[in-house]
Amino acid sequence: MRLSFGRIGARLTALLPGRTDLAEIRRDPRRDLLAGLTVAIVALPLALGFGVSSGLGAEAGLATAVIAGALAAVFGGSNLQVSGPTGAMTVVLLPIVAEHGPSGVLTVGLMAGVMLVALALLRAGKYMQYMPAPVVEGFTLGIACVIGLQQIPNALGVPKPEGDRVLVVTWRALEAFTKNPNWTAVAFAVAVAAVMLVGARWRPMVPFSILAVIAATVIAQVAGLDAAKPIGALPSGLPAPSLAFLDVGALGSLLAPAGAVAALAALESLLSASVADGMTVGHKHDADRELFGQGLANIAAPLFGGVPATGAIARTAVNVRTGAGSRLAALTHAAILAVIVFAAAPLVSRIPLAALAGVLLATAVRMVEVGSLKAMAKATRSDALILVLTALATLALDLVYAVILGLMVAGTLALRAVAKQARLDQVPLDQGDHSAEEHALLAEHIVAYRIDGPLFFAAAHRFLLELAEVADVRVVILRMSRVTTIDATGALVLKDAVEKLNRRGIAVLTSGIRPSQRQVLDSVGALELLRLEGREYATTPEAIQGARSYLECAGFMPPHLAQMSRPISEETEETVG
Template sequence: MSAPIGHLRSAALSLLPSPDDYREARRSWRTDLLAGITVGIVALPLALAFGVSSGAGAESGLVTAIIAGIVAAVFGGSNVQVSGPTGAMVVVLAPIIAAHGAGALALVCLMAGLIVLAAGALRLGRTVSYIPWPVIEGFTLGIAVIIFLQQVPTATGAGAPESTNAAVAAAQSLMAASWPEVGSSLLLVAIVVGVMLVSMRVHPRFPGSLLAIAIAAMVAALFGLPVETIGALPAGLPAPSLPAFDPATVSALVGPAFAVAALAAIESLLSARVAATMADTGPYDADRELVGQGLASIAAGLFGGMPATGAIARTAVGVRAGARTRVAAITHGLLLLVVVLVGSAVVSRIPLAALAGVLMVTACRMIAPRTVRTILRASRADAVVFCLTAVVTVSVDLIYAVLIGLLVAGFFALRQLARTSGVHREELPGAAQPGDERIAVLRLEGALFFGAAERTLERVSRLQEVEVVVLRMSQLQLLDATGAQVISELIASLERRGITVLIKGIRPDQHGIAERVGVISSLRHQNHLFEDLESAAAHARSHVSRARRDRAR
C-alpha cells in the first residue's frame, strides 16, 4: 500500500509550485524584471480591449490580466508563459454574455476553471498533441477574422448590434452607422492603425499600441470628438466574492463552461508548447499548466474577471525581451496592478474606438501569410482541413470547428493509412517444385484496420486454383479488432472452399488480439501456425504432395 500512496503523493507534488521554479532567477532576475515591464506595457491596451470586446467591460479585462496572470505564473507548468484575456476567449465569451448576461461570467469562470483543473489532475495535458497543425492554423485564422469583425461596430460607433454572429453584426453596424459618429470613430481607428504600423517598422519591440492609444486619446480630448470612452474604473481591485449558484443557471451554463474550458486548455497548451521552442527556458509540464490555468480562471472569476488562457503574443514578447523565469510574468501582473491603483482616471478616458483599432491590428498580425500558403500547398487534404476549420470557426462555433477539423483530418489520415495496406503474392522460398503453383504465399503489410479490412478480404477471396494459402503477417504494422475479424472470416471462407490456410509470423504485439478475436482458432489445426516461412512452405508442399498422391489413387 505504501508504494501506491507514495506514487500518488509524488504525482500530486509535481503539480504544485516548488523552489526549483525560481532556480535560474538568481542570475536572470534583472532581465526578468525588464521583460515583465515590457510585457505589462504591451498587455495593458490588450487587456482593456479584450474586456470591452467580450462585453464584460475594461475592468474585467484588467482584473483577469492581473489576477490570472500572477496565479498562472506561480502555479502553471511553463517558466515563461504569460496568461490573461485573449482574443480567442473573447470570441467564445461574447455570445455567452449576450445570452446570459454579465452576471453569469463569474459562474462560467468558476465552472470552466474547475473543469480545466480536473483535466490537469487527471493528466490529460498531452492530448493537445493530437490536434493536427492545419486544424490549429485554421482555428487561428478563424479567430483572427472574428476578432476583426467584432471591432467593426465599435469602429463605426454604431453601438451594440442585434446579432451575436460577428459577420452579421459587422454588416448590421455598417448599415446602421451615421455621421458624425462614424467619422470620429474611424479617424481614431486610423490613427491607432497608422501609429502601430509605423512603430512596427521602426522597432518591432516598441510598444506601439500604447503610444497609439495615447495619441488617439489626446486627439479625441483636444478636438472634443463625440466618441464613447471606457468610463470610470475603480481605483483598486474589487473584493473577492462567490457568485450565486442557482441550479437553473448552472444547468444552462454547463455547455458554455465546457466550451470555455476546452478553449482555455487548448490555447494554453499550444502557447506553452510554442514558448518552450522559442528559447532555452526549460521544458513545460502540460498537466501542471492545466492546473495553473484552472486555478487562474477560478481566481479571476472570484474577483470579477474573465476565464484566462496562455497568450502566445504576450509570451513571445516576454521571451524576446529576455524572460527566463516566472518572475517576468509575475512582474507583468504587478505592473498592471500599479496601473489600476494609480492610473485608473487616465485609463477611463481612452476612447473605445482606439481599442478597436488595436484589436484590428492584432487580428491581422495573427494571420501569417507564409503559413497559410504552406498549408494550402502541402496537400489537398491539409488544405481542406485548414479551410473547413476556418470557415466553421467564423460561421458556426470555435469548439465545433475544432471537432469538425479533427474528424475531417482523422478521415484523411485513415484513408492515407488504408492506402499503405496491401496484399502481395510472393514466390515460395527455395528451388521450384512440382505443385508450387497450387500454393499462394500472401504477404499482408501496412495497416489492417476497419478502413482497409474489406478491401483485403475481397482481394484474397478472388484466389482460384489454389490448395494452400500461406498468410505472412510479420510485415503487418497495425491490426485492430476489425482487421483480426476479417482475417478470421477469410480463413473460414477459404477453409470452406477446401483451401488449407497456414499463418506465418504473427507479431508478438498482435498475437493477443488475434487469439481473442478468433484468428488462431479459425485454423484447421493448431500446427498451422509457423514462426518462419521455410517451415510453412515445407508444410504447404507436403500438403499439396499428399493431395496429388490421393488424387492419383
C-alpha cells in the first residue's frame, strides 16, 4: 500500500508545473499579454453564447472561461492551449440539463474532472492518438451541424421549444417563427454571422466577432428594438465556491453522463493541443499533463457555477497566430474575462441573444474544414463511410454513441482490411531441385502451404475452409515463419484443421513457429498435438525430412531415392521455415 501511495505521489509530482514553465513565461511576457488580450476579445462572445446554449445561462459560460481557463493554463500540458466552454460540450450537456437539471450538470462536471485526473495518473493520454481521423472529422462535422441548429430559436427570436433532440427543437422553432415572425432577430443573427465570415477572409487577425456583437448591441439599444431580446441580468462577480449542488444519491445515475463528458473533454483537449503543436515549430504538449490540467479545471469550475470545459481549438488557434509563447497568454485571457465579469456585467447583459446566435452560427460554419472532408472522402470508401456514419450519428443520436459507432465501424473495417492481407498460399515444389522421378512422387504425396500475415479471428476461418479442401495427398506442410501474430481463435482453428486432416489420413507437419507464438498454440493444445505425432519442426528442411521419413515408413515412397535438397522454391526461407 505504501508503495502504491508512493507511486501516486511521484506521479502527481511529475504532473505539476515545473521551473521550465516559469522560465518560458519570463521569456517574452509582452507578447503573451497582447496575445491573451486578443484571445479574451474573441472568447467573450463565445463564452456567453456557449453558456446560453448549455442551458445554464451566460454567467455559467463566463465562470467556466475564467476558472477553468486559468487552472487549465497553469496545470495543463500545453503552453499554448486555451480552455473554456465549447460547442461540442454544450451538445452533450443539453440532454443532461433536460433530465437532471442544472445541479446534474454541475455534478457531472465534477465527476468528469475526477475521471480526467485518474486518466492522467494512469498515463492514458497516449492512447488518444489511436482515434481514427475519419471518426474525428465526422464527429466535428456532426457537432458543427448540431451547434448551428441549436442557434435557430435565438436566431429566429422565438422562445426555445421543449425537447432534447436538436432536430425536433429546430422544427418546432421554425413552426413558431411562421406563426409570429421576428425579422429583427433574424437580421441581427445573419448580419453578425456574415461580418464574422467575410471579415475572417478579409482580415484574419481582426476580432470581428466582438466588433459585430458591440455594433449589434449599440444598434439595439439606440433604436430601442424590443424584438432583439438581450441576455438579461448577470451577476457582478463570481459566486462563492460551493458544493450545495452535489446530490450524493444521484451519483450512480450520473456516472454514464460523466464518463461521456470526460471522454469528450479528453478527446477535444488533446486534439486542440495537437493542432497547436502543428502550428508551431518545436512545441510538443504533454498529453497526461493536459488531462491532469483539464481534470482540475473541471473539478473547480462547477464550484463556481461553471459548466464542463475543454481545450478550445478556435481560441487556441487565435492564441498561436497572435504570437503566444507560454501559459501567460491563456492566463491573461482568463484574467481579462474576470475583469469583465466584475466590471462590465451590466453592459454585457444588454447583448442581444440573436447576436450571440450569429456568433455561434459563424463558429459552426468555420468548424467545417471542406478540404479535409474532401480528402477524407476521396481516400477510401471505408474512410468515407466512417465519416458519414459518425456525422449522422452525432446529429441523430448523441456524441457518445456517435464516437462509439464510429470506432466500431472503423475497427471492423480495419480488421477486414488486415484479414484480407493474410494469405494461405500453396508453395509449389521446384522441379529443378529433384530428379524427374523424385519430383513426380513428391508432387503426388506432399503439398506445402505458407501462411503470411496474422492468423487471428477475422481470418482464421477462411484458412480452415481452404485447408479443408486439401485432397489426394498424404502430407501437408504448413510453413509458419511468416505468421505475424496468432490469437486464441487462430490457434484453435489451426488445431481443428490438423485434427480434421489427420482423420482423413493426411499428416500435418509445421515449421518455423516463432517463440512468441508458442504460448498461444500451447494454451489450446495445438503444439501438444503436433509434438505427440512428432510433426513440429524448427525449419523447413527438417520438416521435409520428416515428411520423407513418414512417406517411406507408410510405403508411399521408395527408400532408395536420393535425399531431397531445397524442396521448396523460396530463396530466403529454406533455413528458417
